[in-house]
Amino acid sequence: MIEIKNLTKSFGKNLVWKDVSIDIHPGETLAIIGKSGSGKSVLMKHLNVLLYPDEGEVLIDGENVFEMRYARLRKLRQRFGVLFQGAALFDSITAFENVSFPLRYFSDFTEQEIRNRVLESLDLVNLSDIGNKSPAELSGGMRKRVGLARAIVLKPDYLLYDEPTSGLDPQTSNEINDLIINMAETLDITSVVITHDMHSVLRVADKVAFLDEQKLSWYGTIDEMKTSDHKALKAFVKASEYTI
Amino acid sequence: MRLFIDVGRYCRLIYEAIRSSTEFSMYWKNLINEMVKTGYDSLPIIMLAGFFTGAVMTIQTSYQLVAGFIPATTIGSIVSQSLLIELAAVISGLVLAGRVGARIATELGTMSVSEQIDALESMGFNSVTFLVMPRVLAGVFMFPIIYVTAVVAGLLGGIASALMTGALPVSDFMLGARQVFTPADVSFGIIKSFVFGFIITSISCFKGYFATGGAEGVGKATTQAAVLSCIYILLADFVLAFVLL
Numbered sequence: 001m002i003e004i005k006n007l008t009k010s011f012g013k014n015l016v017w018k019d020v021s022i023d024i025h026p027g028e029t030l031a032i033i034g035k036s037g038s039g040k041s042v043l044m045k046h047l048n049v050l051l052y053p054d055e056g057e058v059l060i061d062g063e064n065v066f067e068m069r070y071a072r073l074r075k076l077r078q079r080f081g082v083l084f085q086g087a088a089l090f091d092s093i094t095a096f097e098n099v100s101f102p103l104r105y106f107s108d109f110t111e112q113e114i115r116n117r118v119l120e121s122l123d124l125v126n127l128s129d130i131g132n133k134s135p136a137e138l139s140g141g142m143r144k145r146v147g148l149a150r151a152i153v154l155k156p157d158y159l160l161y162d163e164p165t166s167g168l169d170p171q172t173s174n175e176i177n178d179l180i181i182n183m184a185e186t187l188d189i190t191s192v193v194i195t196h197d198m199h200s201v202l203r204v205a206d207k208v209a210f211l212d213e214q215k216l217s218w219y220g221t222i223d224e225m226k227t228s229d230h231k232a233l234k235a236f237v238k239a240s241e242y243t244i
Numbered sequence: 245m246r247l248f249i250d251v252g253r254y255c256r257l258i259y260e261a262i263r264s265s266t267e268f269s270m271y272w273k274n275l276i277n278e279m280v281k282t283g284y285d286s287l288p289i290i291m292l293a294g295f296f297t298g299a300v301m302t303i304q305t306s307y308q309l310v311a312g313f314i315p316a317t318t319i320g321s322i323v324s325q326s327l328l329i330e331l332a333a334v335i336s337g338l339v340l341a342g343r344v345g346a347r348i349a350t351e352l353g354t355m356s357v358s359e360q361i362d363a364l365e366s367m368g369f370n371s372v373t374f375l376v377m378p379r380v381l382a383g384v385f386m387f388p389i390i391y392v393t394a395v396v397a398g399l400l401g402g403i404a405s406a407l408m409t410g411a412l413p414v415s416d417f418m419l420g421a422r423q424v425f426t427p428a429d430v431s432f433g434i435i436k437s438f439v440f441g442f443i444i445t446s447i448s449c450f451k452g453y454f455a456t457g458g459a460e461g462v463g464k465a466t467t468q469a470a471v472l473s474c475i476y477i478l479l480a481d482f483v484l485a486f487v488l489l
């Protein structure tokens with residue numbers, strides 16, 4: 001269980017958002033939506049302590065993550081798989097090595113086990129034969145999927161996806177959506193999905209958090225979202241030209 | 245104000261690198277890699293710079309020392325001692341501020357703005373140990389070797405220009421060099437090169453690691469890394485001369 005409590009974050013004088021509180025229950029998939037610059041990525045980076053807030057806390061299984069010592073924090077971070085917005089692949093090594101990277105340093109697998117696990121992960125994202133290419137040789141969508149393969153390779157408890165379907169064709173988007181659902185259901189993973197894609201929200205999410213005007217403007221279930229008469233939320237949903 | 249914040253963050257980064265060095269054994273491959281990139285790959289440009297420095301100095305010194313009563317060996321003495329205590333270290337420092345500093349700042353800057361550093365941290369790596377530590381250590385280890393290379397190349401340059409221009413017999417050049425040689429001068433040069441290696445790599449890591457703002461930010465970090473490295477090399481050169489000579 002992840003409890004975000006009264007979180008406030010600013011960079012210098014620029015307030016990103018204040019007083020954000022959300023509970024994310026085990027096995028649940030939370031979608032974070034909001035305009036570009038509303039602080040979705042920033043919020044996500046607080047969950048595994050890549051950023052520290054000005055105020056507030058994040059409790060994971062009851063423990064405040066911002067007070068953890070480094071050794072404990074490292075263990076916590078390894079329970080998270082993260083797909084970054086631009087995939088964040090290491091560009092000096094191949095796609096295969098990118099996916100095997102965390103295994104090589106943080107598991108005691110044999111070479112063969114690493115290979116199998118990497119191929120299994122690549123298979124899950126529908127990339128089987130690109131292993132030896134460098135990230136620069138891959139398309140944006142492929143990079144994203146390699147990033148996803150790397151995020152799931154350590155079999156995390158939580159998955160954070162920063163815009164997993166942006167820049168992908170509709171078919172691949174659907175495959176990624178299916179994968180997110182699949183990970184959540186079969187492995188009982190708790191997921192946080194940042195997205196602009198309302199189609200994706202409706203497919204994968206249980207709960208929706210809408211960041212707007214430097215706060216958590218709206219929070220609720222998918223069904224509540226469909227019937228909500230929150231103005232900014234409706235406008236946001238409508239702008240994505242998806243009628244619900 | 246900005247400067248104080250920067251100095252604070254710089255010190256924290258270096259402190260973190262030193263503090264986390266206990267788990268360094270995990271990352272020794274990075275160190276080897278960096279030593280090759282910082283040291284070995286820099287040797288051609290260093291030999292070139294050293295060679296021409298020695299060659300030009302020999303010609304200039306012989307041009308400046310026209311008085312007949314000054315023995316020709318003096319030219320060898322002046323050139324070799326200047327190389328040892330000043331020129332080899334400073335010139336290789338300035339050249340590598342561009343070559344090594346810019347590379348490090350670009351690498352780390354790109355990693356920073358494309359969230360690769362976040363990715364490392366999120367996998368459980370200590371990004372400072374993984375990225376900064378090997379680069380700074382490689383600088384500190386490799387710069388003395390670079391310095392020695394520059395000295396040797398400079399002496400060869402001096403000999404070559406003595407041969408080509410006939411400014412003085414090669415034997416006089418060598419004799420002059422040997423007359424003034426003291427190990428203390430070499431130690432001085434090596435201490436300098438240690439310091440310069442640390443300055444270039446740590447400043448460039450700092451600028452790259454904290455780069456923000458996309459490709460433009462990386463460009464800015466790279467320029468600042470090269471410029472600041474040069475400035476601090478010159479400052480350190482002065483301070484070391486003052487303290488040690």
Ligand SMILES: Nc1ncnc2c1ncn2[C@@H]1O[C@H](COP(=O)(O)OP(=O)(O)OP(=O)(O)O)[C@@H](O)[C@H]1O
Pocket residue numbers: 011016034035036037038039040041042043085456
């Ligand atoms: N490291 C940082 N330093 C300073 N400001 C930052 C930093 N990271 C983010 N910001 C600022 O915080 C705000 C929110 O950024 P964030 O990346 O979370 O937006 P986002 O909602 O993810 O937008 P997008 O949909 O475009 O990815 C922006 O104004 C951004 O400029």
Ligand SMILES: [Mg+2]
Pocket residue numbers: 040041042085162
């Ligand atoms: Mg974002």
